[in-house]
Amino acid sequence: MADHYETLGVSREASPEEIKKAYRRLARQLHPDVNPSEEAADQFKNVTHAYDVLSDPEQRQRYDMGGSQGGAAGFGDIFETFFGGGGFGGAGQRGPRSRSERGDDAMIRVDVSLEDVIFGTQREISVNTAVLCEVCQGSCTQPGTHPVTCDVCGGQGQVQRQVRSLFGNVVTMHPCGSCQGYGTIIEHPCVECAGKGRVRERRTFPIEVPSGIDTGTRLQMRGGGEVGPGGGPNGDLFIEFRVMHHDTFSRDGNDLLCTMQLSMTDAILGAQAKLAGLDGEVEVAVEPGVQSGDMLTIRGRGIQGLRSTTRGDLKIAVQVTTPTKLSNREKDLVRQFASLRKDDAPHLGEFHQGFFGKIRDRFFRQG
Template sequence: MSNKDYYDILGVSKNASKDEIKKAYRKLARKYHPDVSEEENAQEKFKEVKDAYEVLGDEQKRANYDQFGTADPGQAGGFGGFGGADDFGGFGDIFDMFFGGGRRRDPNAPRQGNDLQYRMTLEFEEAIFGKDTEIYIPQEESCSTCQGSGAKPGTHPETCSHCNGSGQLNMEQNTPFGRVVNRRACHHCQGTGKMIKDKCTTCGGDGRVKTRKTIQINIPAGIDHGQQIRVAGKGEEGVNGGPPGDLYVVVQVQPHEFYEREGDHIFCEMPVTFTQAALGDEVEVPTVHGRVKLKIPAGTQNGKTFRLKGKGAPNVHGQGHGDQHVRIRVVTPTNLTDRQKELLREFHEISGNKPADEQEDTFFQRVKRAFKGE
């Protein structure tokens, strides 16, 4: 039986659908990818997540795992008679799990390339309206000189004589259960199963070179801070003919000096004078879509909010626009002239020299009643 619960590793139930398993894998793979993750033991966790998905993402392997506790039903065999040092009737593979061997994999099998992440900074308006742009991604690709073989042109990699091309070495180990085999990656060929005598001078025998690619990106209108764009097939190239990974562009939006955004809605403060608020007026309010006239009713109080329908950010999924909410801020006049001070004193006297909370059913009176339980 496997000593790891693959469902628990991916954080899904045993009844999870294939799409749910795939979604959980992609989320965790991005979280623990060694190239971008700052999590502790990210590389080990990334391997666990990948191993779990390789089993649960395959219907046959998942069925075997659910029934036998392993993706390979041959590993669930009984305690049959021991054969040679490399043949334990399926029991040796179970011991491999406990002694660090793991499942044998073909070192030359196609493997998907790594996903890449790119952080892009946008101005406030760029996020509102979107744009087409180019980004430059550093990545590895197959060496064009040796066509990815790692060998000097005119030569070829040779089969590793130590592991006979398997990429793994069998190490015998005596245990209380008998003699078992522990499989390890061949350190002579680094698990590739091949040896390169004459290395390619361009890539130094790696078969891959670092390069920088230009990629066209469409930023959709309405994208918000922290959201990401998936560009399929623009990650690192696959290995041994495997498919490429994906590119994830994470958006960071610069704050604006006048606007604030919450979802599809935009908020702002509009300063007005005391007389505009008291007598009423029509003012122009800036929006991301241009200037809009807003009627300020007479007696408008400081903090009053008005809604401009449809003047917010477009929904990134194309579901209309949000609104713009305009909060009125009454500006107290400063540096008054003598005449202005005289008129304000006259206004104060006409008002009966009463405090604001005694003149009418004001906000202050409502607060008092709330405290008194009225």
């Protein structure tokens, strides 16, 4: 067996870059597309084999340990006899690998409004992704042409490497460097996709936004991701939602939360109110004597749960507003009211954490 360094025309101290340059120079001279002679084909196989060994640091080290001269047949020959030339590493992949591979998964983030979350909705999204090449339909070749069998590995996608070591000849199988392990070579790649079998394209398609989702909820659309190289099956598309802030309403699970400002007179006498909800008007009955921080619950006017037909509640925290500017007439009437009430004078009462703390507790503790 010829010495690999001599085959490439480099010294044993050659750097990886020098080895690569030598291989490229010889490959340009000996490649079957350039030099169709049988002698050049044999030389090209030897050059490729030498480069496969010397370009791999581990293989080069093992080769150097065995020297460039002959050695007694032994350990490696036993492997060749029993495993058909497998040797160390021969238990890996057998035969050529497919050009068709599964595509990558993709993920996009979609912003939705709180209104969209109540019942769910349908949205259109756009994504820049890989789709099947319409010209070659994933074959990677120009229409009317086909891949040709690699003459280096004979279509096997693998080549044998013989390494001389202290144990004798060790024969291993490695991906063919000429066809990259495919077993075939594409002489006329598709111009549209540059031989990839797929192109990038912006797709627009509808998606279902389920009710009850929250920020961070992810949906998986199987087969919605990128088409694979060589027209391989699509990966999956993951959609992550973000629910946008609303100026009036917030949420606690499937309940909607808001506050309602109420005049002092309505708080005293009670009132009927119509409020603009997220899904239409909401009628609210305010009982006389309602206090700031009291909670009014409207059943079934919250958010429809994820994968459910049951809705949460709308919870309204009351905030009684005190007028800051009164006419003299209004002040007189208030004084008359106060004299009739004869309320206790201002005094210290039980400690409370404050109005907003009270509202918070009622929001999150009231069932």
